[in-house]
Amino acid sequence: MSAGVADIVADVVVVGAGPGGIAAATRAAESGRRTVVLDEGAEMGGNIWRHRAGDGVPTQARKWMARFARSGAMVLNGASVVDARATSGGDGFLVTAERASLACRVHGRALVLATGSRERFIPFPGWTLPGVHGVGGAQALLKAGLSFAGKRVVIAGTGPLLLPVAATLAGAGARVVLVAEQAPARAVVGFAVGLLTRPESLLQGARYRAGFFGTPYRTGLWVSEARGTERLEAVTVTDGRTTREIVCDVLCAAHGLIPNVELPRLLQCEVANGAVVVDNHQQTSRPGVYCAGEATGIGGAELAIVEGELAGLSAAGSATDVELLRHRLRPLRRMAARMEHAFAPRAELRDIVTPDTIVCRCEDVRLRSIESGWNARQAKLYTRAGMGPCQGRVCGASLEFLFGWHADTVRLPSEPALLSTILAGTADESADSLHQGA
Numbered sequence: 326m327s328a329g330v331a332d333i334v335a336d337v338v339v340v341g342a343g344p345g346g347i348a349a350a351t352r353a354a355e356s357g358r359r360t361v362v363l364d365e366g367a368e369m370g371g372n373i374w375r376h377r378a379g380d381g382v383p384t385q386a387r388k389w390m391a392r393f394a395r396s397g398a399m400v401l402n403g404a405s406v407v408d409a410r411a412t413s414g415g416d417g418f419l420v421t422a423e424r425a426s427l428a429c430r431v432h433g434r435a436l437v438l439a440t441g442s443r444e445r446f447i448p449f450p451g452w453t454l455p456g457v458h459g460v461g462g463a464q465a466l467l468k469a470g471l472s473f474a475g476k477r478v479v480i481a482g483t484g485p486l487l488l489p490v491a492a493t494l495a496g497a498g499a500r501v502v503l504v505a506e507q508a509p510a511r512a513v514v515g516f517a518v519g520l521l522t523r524p525e526s527l528l529q530g531a532r533y534r535a536g537f538f539g540t541p542y543r544t545g546l547w548v549s550e551a552r553g554t555e556r557l558e559a560v561t562v563t564d565g566r567t568t569r570e571i572v573c574d575v576l577c578a579a580h581g582l583i584p585n586v587e588l589p590r591l592l593q594c595e596v597a598n599g600a601v602v603v604d605n606h607q608q609t610s611r612p613g614v615y616c617a618g619e620a621t622g623i624g625g626a627e628l629a630i631v632e633g634e635l636a637g638l639s640a641a642g643s644a645t646d647v648e649l650l651r652h653r654l655r656p657l658r659r660m661a662a663r664m665e666h667a668f669a670p671r672a673e674l675r676d677i678v679t680p681d682t683i684v685c686r687c688e689d690v691r692l693r694s695i696e697s698g699w700n701a702r703q704a705k706l707y708t709r710a711g712m713g714p715c716q717g718r719v720c721g722a723s724l725e726f727l728f729g730w731h732a733d734t735v736r737l738p739s740e741p742a743l744l745s746t747i748l749a750g751t752a753d754e755s756a757d758s759l760h761q762g763a
C-alpha cells in the first residue's frame with residue numbers, strides 16, 4: 326500500500342451497486358470468488374432501490390440485498406470510480422476510485438461494469454430555468470428530502486418512468502396537473518398490448534396510473550417552452566398543430582434514459598448505438614471485462630438482474646444456471662427492444678430548439694454558436710460545448726440528437742477527481758504481485 330492510498334485485492338471487481346451490480350457480485354461471491362463492489366452512491370441499490378430504506382423497499386430488492394449480505398461480497402459505498410485499466414502484466418485490472426477524498430485501488434482478475442443509465446435531456450427554450458428538473462431527477466430530489474407538497478407540477482417527456490414519478494409526486498402531496506408523453510397514442514397502446522404476456526408489468530402500470538388518477542395523461546404531446554423571469558412560471562405544450570399554456574411551479578422533463586458507457590469506453594470496450602456490446606456470457610469485446618444492466622441497453626431492473634447474474638457467474642468462471650438465465654433473458658430483451666422503439670424521441674423535438682436555446686448548460690453555449698457542418702470535436706474546440714464539469718454527460722446526448730453526431734472519445738478521469746487520485750491510479754503494479762502478497 327502506498328501512503329494515503331488503500332489497496333484492495335479481489336478476484337472479481339464490480340462497478341455499480343444497482344440491481345445489475347448487486348446480482349453480479351452476489352453470484353460471483355457465491356461461486357467462491359473474492360468480490361468487491363464499488364458505488365459512488367452513499368447507499369446500495371442504484372437508481373431504483375436506493376433511498377428506499379424501511380417499509381417501501383420492494384420484495385425483490387429486499388431479497389437481493391439479503392442474498393448479497395450472505396454472499397460475503399464486500400461493498401465500498403461513496404467510491405467514485407475514475408479509472409479502470411488492464412495491469413501492465415496483463416494479469417488483471419486496476420480500478421481506481423475516490424472515496425472521502427482518498428484514492429482507493431482495487432485489483433481484480435475480472436471486472437464487471439454495471440454502471441446503469443442516466444436521463445436524456447433534449448433542450449427547449451427555458452429548460453435551464455430554476456424549477457425545471459429531470460423526471461427521475463425530481464424523484465431523486467424527493468427521496469433526498471425536497472418537498473413538492475402543494476406545488477403545481479407538469480411531467481413531460483417519454484417512457485414508462487413518467488408513471489412511477491407522477492404517482493410518487495402525487496403521493497407526496499404535489500398537484501400534478503399534466504403528464505405529457507411525447508410518443509404517439511398508437512405506440513403507447515402497442516407497447517401496452519405487448520405487455521399482455523407480462524400481466525405483472527401491466528398491473529404495476531395500472532397501480533402507478535391509479536396513483537395520479539385525477540390527472541390527465543396525454544400522448545403525442547410535448548413541452549415546447551418553459552417560461553418565467555426568476556424561475557419557472559408556465560410551460561407551453563404542443564401536439565405539433567396547436568399549443569396550450571399551463572401555469573405551474575415545477576416541470577419534470579426528460580426524454581428517457583441512456584446507458585452510462587464512460588468506463589467501458591475508457592477500457593476500449595465496443596459500444597454500438599450508445600450501449601456496450603456483449604456476447605452471450607455478458608463479456609464485452611475486451612476479454613475479462615463483463616457488462617450488465619442498463620449500460621448494455623435500457624431495459625428495466627428485471628433485465629439488469631438477469632444480466633448481472635450471468636455476468637457475475639461468467640466473471641467467476643462458473644457455468645451454474647447459465648442456460649436458465651439465457652432463457653430468461655430472451656423475452657426481457659424483446660420487451661426492451663419494443664420499449665426503445667415505442668418511446669423513441671420524435672423528430673419534431675429538433676424543431677423547438679431556437680438559436681437562443683442553451684445546448685450546453687455548463688459552458689453556457691447556445692445553439693447559434695454551433696455550425697451544423699461541424700462535428701462534436703469542432704464544437705468542443707470552438708465553443709467549449711461538453712468541456713464543463715459534466716464532461717458532456719448532459720449535452721453529449723442532446724447534441725447527438727440535434728446534430729446526429731457520435732459521442733467523442735472518453736478521457737481519464739471518467740468522473741471529476743483529485744489529482745492525487747488520478748496519479749494513484751497510474752502508478753501501476755502487476756496484479757500478480759498483489760495477489761501473491763494478499
Ligand SMILES: Cc1cc2nc3c(=O)[nH]c(=O)nc-3n(C[C@H](O)[C@H](O)[C@H](O)COP(=O)(O)OP(=O)(O)OC[C@H]3O[C@@H](n4cnc5c(N)ncnc54)[C@H](O)[C@@H]3O)c2cc1C
Pocket residue numbers: 340341342343344345346363364365366370371372373374404405406407439440441442443444461462464465486489490582585588617618619620624625626629739740
Ligand atoms: C434517475 C433515474 C430514476 C429512475 N427511477 C426509476 C423508478 O422509479 N422505477 C423504475 O422502475 N426504474 C427507474 N429507473 C430505471 C432503473 O434505475 C433501472 O431500470 C435499473 O435500476 C437498472 O439497474 P442497473 O443496475 O443497470 O443500474 P443502476 O440502478 O442505475 O445502477 C448503476 C449504479 O452504478 C453506479 N455508478 C455508475 N458509474 C459509477 C462510477 N463511475 N463510480 C461508482 N459508481 C458508479 C451508480 O451510482 C449506480 O448506483 C430510474 C433510472 C434513473 C436514471
